[in-house]
Amino acid sequence: MAPTDLQSYLALLEQAGRLKRIQATVDPHLELAAIVDRVCKGGDSGQALLFEDVRGAGMAVAANLFGSLEQVGWALGTTDIAALARRLGDDLVAAGEVKAEQALTKICNLAAWQPAVTDRLAGRVRDQSDRGLDILPRIVAWPADGGPFLTQAQVYTRDPETGAANCGMYRIQCHDRHRATIRCRASSDAARHLAAWHARNTAMPVAVVLGGPPVLAWVASAPLPYAADEVAFGGYLLQQRLEMSRCRYSDLLVPASAEIVIEGVVEPGSTAPEGPFGNHTGRYDAEAAAPLMKVLSVQAATSAICPWTLVGPPPMENIHLARATVRLFTPLVKMALPTVRAVHLPAEGIFHRAAIVTLDAKDTRPLAEVAGILRDTLLLRNARLLVVAADDHDPRDIPTVFWQALNAVDWRRDLLIEDNQLTIDARYRPAGALVRGEEAVLERVLRRWHEFGFDTPG
Numbered sequence: 001m002a003p004t005d006l007q008s009y010l011a012l013l014e015q016a017g018r019l020k021r022i023q024a025t026v027d028p029h030l031e032l033a034a035i036v037d038r039v040c041k042g043g044d045s046g047q048a049l050l051f052e053d054v055r056g057a058g059m060a061v062a063a064n065l066f067g068s069l070e071q072v073g074w075a076l077g078t079t080d081i082a083a084l085a086r087r088l089g090d091d092l093v094a095a096g097e098v099k100a101e102q103a104l105t106k107i108c109n110l111a112a113w114q115p116a117v118t119d120r121l122a123g124r125v126r127d128q129s130d131r132g133l134d135i136l137p138r139i140v141a142w143p144a145d146g147g148p149f150l151t152q153a154q155v156y157t158r159d160p161e162t163g164a165a166n167c168g169m170y171r172i173q174c175h176d177r178h179r180a181t182i183r184c185r186a187s188s189d190a191a192r193h194l195a196a197w198h199a200r201n202t203a204m205p206v207a208v209v210l211g212g213p214p215v216l217a218w219v220a221s222a223p224l225p226y227a228a229d230e231v232a233f234g235g236y237l238l239q240q241r242l243e244m245s246r247c248r249y250s251d252l253l254v255p256a257s258a259e260i261v262i263e264g265v266v267e268p269g270s271t272a273p274e275g276p277f278g279n280h281t282g283r284y285d286a287e288a289a290a291p292l293m294k295v296l297s298v299q300a301a302t303s304a305i306c307p308w309t310l311v312g313p314p315p316m317e318n319i320h321l322a323r324a325t326v327r328l329f330t331p332l333v334k335m336a337l338p339t340v341r342a343v344h345l346p347a348e349g350i351f352h353r354a355a356i357v358t359l360d361a362k363d364t365r366p367l368a369e370v371a372g373i374l375r376d377t378l379l380l381r382n383a384r385l386l387v388v389a390a391d392d393h394d395p396r397d398i399p400t401v402f403w404q405a406l407n408a409v410d411w412r413r414d415l416l417i418e419d420n421q422l423t424i425d426a427r428y429r430p431a432g433a434l435v436r437g438e439e440a441v442l443e444r445v446l447r448r449w450h451e452f453g454f455d456t457p458g
Contacts, residue, residue, distance in 0.1 A: 002077030005257035075214035089331030121245035132177030142278030205250035211259025344395035
């Protein structure tokens with residue numbers, strides 16, 4: 001049975017030996033993040049951490065919850081992400097739509113996966129509005145950060161015209177007990193909703209959720225079509241309807257199993273400085289104006305746990321979330337371009353800035369045509385670098401791709417630069433026979449290996 005709340009997911013991790021409880025007092029200012037960073041980059045990178053005594057906080061903090069691809073799979077209700085991707089691929093084809101985005105939206109619209117509305121949240125949480133955001137651990141990750149950030153929160157908004165809901169993962173800076181900024185890209189669904197509400201000169205209702213079904217932590221970061229409901233997609237992945245409850249101050253739906261629910265509004269023209277923020281590029285995002293949420297209420301479960309993720313130079317927890325995204329969204333890329341054989345987004349490219357795609361060697365279409373199709377897919381449209389190689393390359397073998405493919409690129413012929421995005425055609429086969437050793441000579445050398453003074457065959 002897939003976990004549908006944070007507490008049961010932690011129990012699953014602990015049963016599997018993947019949860020480390022830290023009972024020593026930990027300072028949320030830099031120290032907690034330093035511990036997480038060392039774990040993410042060390043031999044125990046898959047270890048989830050539960051900080052039970054965070055100085056100045058009335059609740060525990062759970063970090064590195066998705067520290068391995070296997071753990072992400074558990075959150076998605078599977079022990080075999082490849083099988084889950086095949087199921088999605090089959091269902092996309094069965095949907096009978098021409099475009100992958102339309103097929104995925106059709107799956108999300110099925111009645112079987114729509115949220116089950118319940119009032120269970122009201123019986124689980126207590127009102128903490130008098131203390132507001134002060135009930136949360138004030139975690140500062142990096143020395144020059146502008147303040148404490150919530151980094152693994154689900155942000156719920158809706159379109160004022162269509163009523164379509166969105167669940168996104170955007171960073172939130174807590175300024176004081178009743179004010180927080182939400183940083184979302186201009187192309188994000190939340191930004192579209194905000195613009196639509198403010199075009200009506202009306203405040204946009206927002207709900208920020210910590211905890212709930214772990215699947216939603218992944219779905220909130222996944223590149224879904226605008227019209228696809230993230231909660232319904234989470235239900236599809238788990239093959240069950242997710243329980244949601246109505247907010248107190250709006251008609252937004254939030255997970256009934258949430259640990260913490262923060263409700264607020266963003267009034268027209270209301271902004272505040274956000275940042276600096278130590279990002280996964282290895283640099284700080286500069287301080288900039290961001291939409292300011294006025295907090296109306298804060299509710300928390302008894303013994304609530306605050307999920308948090310460290311953002312910074314890789315490798316970090318987000319690598320494994322992104323690996324799952326690549327696995328599950330590759331069927332959508334293949335639906336758009338059937339000659340695609342494999343897709344790899346290397347960690348060094350921060351998983352949305354660089355991609356290597358291998359195609360059937362028989363696909364010799366012009367680069368502009370191939371790039372146009374690939375860059376129209378949800379997974380690859382934001383890639384700053386896209387390398388297209390033939391299917392005799394393993395896209396995960398970066399050194400070999402660079403040696404065999406990129407060394408053969410003619411920069412005058414095989415480059416395409418559009419809108420600050422670079423595509424490289426590495427399908428070209430240079431003239432000349434492949435350099436290979438004589439098999440009989442190699443066999444003779446290996447038989448005589450000890451005669452040459454070597455202990456074991458090379």
